[in-house]
Amino acid sequence: MRLALEDVRGGYGRVAVLKGVSFTLDAGEVLALLGRNGAGKTTTLKAIMRLLPVRSGRIALDGTDLADRAPHSIAALGIAYVPQGRRLFPYLSVEENLRMGLLAGRSNVRVLEAVYALFPALRERLRQRAGTLSGGEQQMVAMGRALAASPRVLLLDEPFEGLQPSLVEGILRAIARLRQSGVAVVLVEQRVDLALRVADRVVFLQNGLTACETLPAALEQDPEPLYRYVGVRR
């Protein structure tokens, strides 16, 4: 499995946000996409899902060009997206939200057991309306719903936003286990320390361009890119 972005350009209406984003991602790899506000991180994830038009460049999954595909068709290829703010179906129960992820029968119901193994707290909340859950629980449901589709690629947009430390650890453990099971993860995160704890590779975006690609270990030796592209001193 390989997700490849080659010189992707696009944006909202006439405003060009992405001016040349390129990276690749292989199975069982966690790639942290870092950058300042407005660098194009969330826009890149939306471009992969075709939630906004890509003007030029190429996005391909295993060589299959994703151009001209509708979002539902991209999801059916095995790319799941957990957006910022979770976006659950608040009037459906936790179980109904998770079942929505089963892709209308394309995934097996037993997949949900794997989701409960990752997030045991959800098992006690199955009948509860998703809109009444805490922020951390909602994040678990959002991730669980994406995983119920048995994706090959998981796009996570700020999964740690507003979570208490114990829940952060739970999400980090879940990402690590997904990597072990061969799922590729693109992680967009403002909290650089957390992203670096779980990432295999790091891509920095600046003004819609891929500015730098490196390894977390290399950033331990030379943290200068962190300051230049994210404004974080170590």
Add this chain to the structure above:
Amino acid sequence: MSAGRRILALHLGVLAALLLLQFALPPYHHTNVARILVLAGYAIGYNVLLGYTGLMSLGHAMFFAAGMYGAGLPVYYLGVGAPAAFGLGLASGVGLALAFGLMALRTSGPSFLIVSLMFAQALFLATLYFNDVTLGDQGFILSDKLAPLGLGGAQFGFHEPGVKYNVALAIFAACLATALALRLSALGRVLIGIRENEERTRLLGYDSFRYKLVALGVSGALASAAGAGYALLFSYVGSTFASILFSIYPLLWTLLGGVGTVLGPLLGTALMFYLVDTVSGVTSSYLLFVGAALIALVLWFPQGLLGTVRSRWLPWLP
């Protein structure tokens, strides 16, 4: 008792109560309740689109009228029997809903509302324009053309109150069962997902256009079943039933009873029917009272009657 059993018991209880009610009702109310049951079936169809899928239509009268004319014209001109006429009415409504959906579902929100209104107005005007066939707003009577319903060697005339009531109840029960099964199914879950966040539903891999088309087909089927049933049971077909008023009625009934609740349309239809029936006996300005009732609804029951009951006391209510 599990939630599933409680839901089943409640709906079977309502149907049993309606079955028994016919033995206690005086003749005037007997006919009224039969009429309410058929119209509630129409409101349930409307609720599938508005309450489950989040699509507000101002053109549902076209599906009701398609069922009505689809059943009534073959009876009037060809002497077709009631079961076949009902089937033709149903097919007309479903066909129209799918054809309409293929075009109109490219829009959403207020645009869909306006497109549905335009299509319904076109059909309404067609019923007037082709008045050689439809007899326009004067309409036509079916009672002397419709053969009695044969069942196990016995003959049942549609003019008989008992037949009228029980056929109306059967149509309502079919509509209710369809709506309940839909709400509890995976398909219903997807429709609610579309209502709450269509983009998110698409990102989970669902082709929302296709699902909305299915919802429109089901909604059109229920509305046309009610239209066909109304024509056969109450023996009249006229263009009034294709007018915008008949598109607004199911919206009001659904809002009053509770948008997105399975039993809400029945409650809303019954209350609004009797409100209009009672007040119009006192004054010709009965719409003033309808307006006051709707203001009270917005102030104290913004989710409709059963919607409020569900949110405050019975969260398991579908």
